[in-house]
Amino acid sequence: MIVQSPLLEELGLKINNHDICRIDIAAPVLKEVTLEPNGLLDAEWSITQVIAHLPVTAFSVLELDLETERHTFGPMMLCLLRIQPTMQKLKVVLARDKVRVPCPVNCPCKHPINWRSEDVSLANLEVVEIHGLQGEDDEVDFLKIILRCATVLQRLTMTISDDVSPSNNGYKKICSIMKEHPDVECHIMASSSEGVLYP
Template identity: 45%
Template sequence: MDLRARGLHLTVLAKPYSSYVPFRSLERLSLSGCHIDLATFIPFCPRLRVLRVNTTGLIDMSNIAVQSASLEELVVEHGNRWTRRTHVSVDSPVLKQLTASFHACGNIGVSITAPMVEKVWWRCSYAKPICGLGLWGLSEVQLPSVHVLSLHLSPVQDSVIFPNAELSFGAEIDKHMVTNFSGLDLHLSTKGHVFGAFVLHLLGMHRIRTALRNLKIVLLRSEVKDACPVNCFCDEPKNWRTETITLADLENMEIEGLGGEDHEFDFLEVIFRCAPMLKTVTVRLSDGVTPSVDWCTKVNNIFMAYPSVECNADLVSRAKAVC
């Protein structure tokens, strides 16, 4: 049996018992704009396999609690940008597919127990960064697939200070780790800033350093060229170019959106030096940037220093740069 409901306000007072289970045959349930206590209602559906919930526009539906022994697929769309606190709790031992999208204005609590999950798509967007490292604030966390963690970050105003930055940043990421990851995608809105010090700080965190096998960095640039302010601390600490971190399991790296700046080459050299198991490296220029002879020379010099690594320098169009 399938059930679709929109704009329903349901209050369940009784508890299911052996002789009375009102939705015994229900296998698929779709709820949109419905005020319902899922923690109370779901036990009435012992055969439920698919649950779709859209709470967009419902102020008092900030807590999503699902406990089901039969549920195999769960889709949650929580689009309330003004919710100060959101809590998501899922306990489903046979869940195979999880899709969830949230907007968080404040703290978000996550508790997921789904040992059999095979497919994951997870996104949490923050109305404003509530944690970050140095200049960079976290604006979105995604799990686009089971073993990939995607972080979206951008520079914040100078007046923003993140207390206990590294601890808070790590704890916020851990909330969303529905599954273990081996791939990290970083989407950075650079706005003219140096990113090397920050990325190395991030990669040096134990949770990331010990899991990382595949790294993809996407540098997002505005159409208007931004300039880094004088004495900006984005390049701090200055010794990041000679820093050594252990990326023992990193095998593949891809960087998109390079602008041909010196600090980008510096970062590339650090990664080569710190990742002894590196197998492939691909770099792509930003849209509208033409590779100069100097750019090609610098890239080739770095690549030639590591002949065991398969290296590629591509244009945005995916046409191979002639270097």
């Protein structure tokens, strides 16, 4: 795919696996790219390949709508953050199965195994929004990475799924993490209302 336009500011792409290595964009004022994978783009890791092949050296905003089903999303997110470490805002909307079935033993979503202890340079990241949290361990661990590595983070906003109660162990862990970072403006909201659950 070749796109050349000196005035193009927004671009929407529907892509297949075989499109990944054939993207060539020459648009000097391009501000927004929307990638919509179709059914053939079925591996979570493919989106990291797509972003790595985009001829854009720096994103200021990265917004992702992820249908992770039963998979761990932390390792994939680390790959994306390493590809675009200069972003200033990150927004992630998670769609996860309410009943989590463990993925296969050697599923790529679990690699690298030590992803929870890895660091990534996020020197410009100021705002993070994560919607659809269920209090799962991988979500808690990803929040820890963000708060550990985003040294200039100003605001973290999370929306919790309706079926997660304040007595949920994962919810309690998230609140505990927030208390450890009083310099960051943190909010937890319920997805079904405008009410703020935390602070």
